[in-house]
Amino acid sequence: xxxxxxxxxxxxxxxxxxxxxxxxxxxxxxxxxxxxxxxxxxxxxxxxxxxxxxxxxxxxxxxxxxxxxxxxxxxxxxxxxxxxxxxxxxxxxxxxxxxxxxxxxxxxxxxxxxxxxxxxxxxxxxxxxxxxxxxxxxxxxxxxxxxxxxxxxxxxxxxxxxxxxxxxxxxxxxxxxx
Numbered sequence: 001x002x003x004x005x006x007x008x009x010x011x012x013x014x015x016x017x018x019x020x021x022x023x024x025x026x027x028x029x030x031x032x033x034x035x036x037x038x039x040x041x042x043x044x045x046x047x048x049x050x051x052x053x054x055x056x057x058x059x060x061x062x063x064x065x066x067x068x069x070x071x072x073x074x075x076x077x078x079x080x081x082x083x084x085x086x087x088x089x090x091x092x093x094x095x096x097x098x099x100x101x102x103x104x105x106x107x108x109x110x111x112x113x114x115x116x117x118x119x120x121x122x123x124x125x126x127x128x129x130x131x132x133x134x135x136x137x138x139x140x141x142x143x144x145x146x147x148x149x150x151x152x153x154x155x156x157x158x159x160x161x162x163x164x165x166x167x168x169x170x171x172x173x174x175x176x177x178x
Contacts, residue, residue: 027108031075032101035068040077040102043094050089077101 025034032040035058042057043049049057055065069092072078077098083089094102117125 024109024112027112028105032105033071035064036072036077037105039065039068039072039092040094040098040105043078043092044099044102048091048093050083051092052089054092072098 028034028037038058039054042054046053046057051062051065051069054069055062058065058068069078069080073080075097077095079093079095080090081093083091120128
C-alpha cells in the first residue's frame with residue numbers, strides 16, 4: 001500500500017483534474033451541456049435503453065435523468081418510443097442528429113487533447129488511459145462489492161457514486177460527463 005503522503009498527492013492531482021474537465025466543458029456548445037452530452041454518449045455506447053437504465057449509468061437520480069432526456073429530446077437528438085414489453089415505459093434511442101452532434105463533439109475533444117498532449121508520446125497517452133481505466137475499475141469494484149445495510153428511513157438514500165470520468169474507454173472519445 002502506498003504511503004499516506006502519496007495518497008495526499010493523489011488527492012491534489014484529482015483536484016487538478018477538475019480543471020481539465022472544466023476546460024473540456026467550456027468547449028461544449030451552449031445548447032449541449034455536459035449532462036446532455038453524457039446522455040448521448042451513453043446511448044451511443046450501450047444502445048437503446050429505458051430511462052431507468054440510463055439513470056443507473058449516469059449515477060444520478062431519475063428526476064435529473066428526466067431533465068437531461070427532455071433537453072436532448074426537445075432538440076431532436078434522441079427519440080422516445082413506447083417499450084413493447086411495458087407500454088408505460090419509454091425506450092430512448094439516439095437519432096441521426098444526435099449521432100452527428102456526437103461526431104462533432106468527438107472531433108472537438110480529440111483536437112483539444114491533441115493540442116494539449118502534443119508533447120506526450122503515444123506510449124504516455126496509452127499509459128494514462130490504462131491507468132485511468134484501472135482507477136475507474138477500482139471504484140466500480142468497490143461500489144459493486146459494497147454490501148453495507150442502509151436504512152433509507154433513517155439516513156436518507158445512499159449517496160450516488162461519481163459520474164464516470166470524461167475519458168472512459170470507448171470506441172470514440174466521449175463527450176464530457178458531469
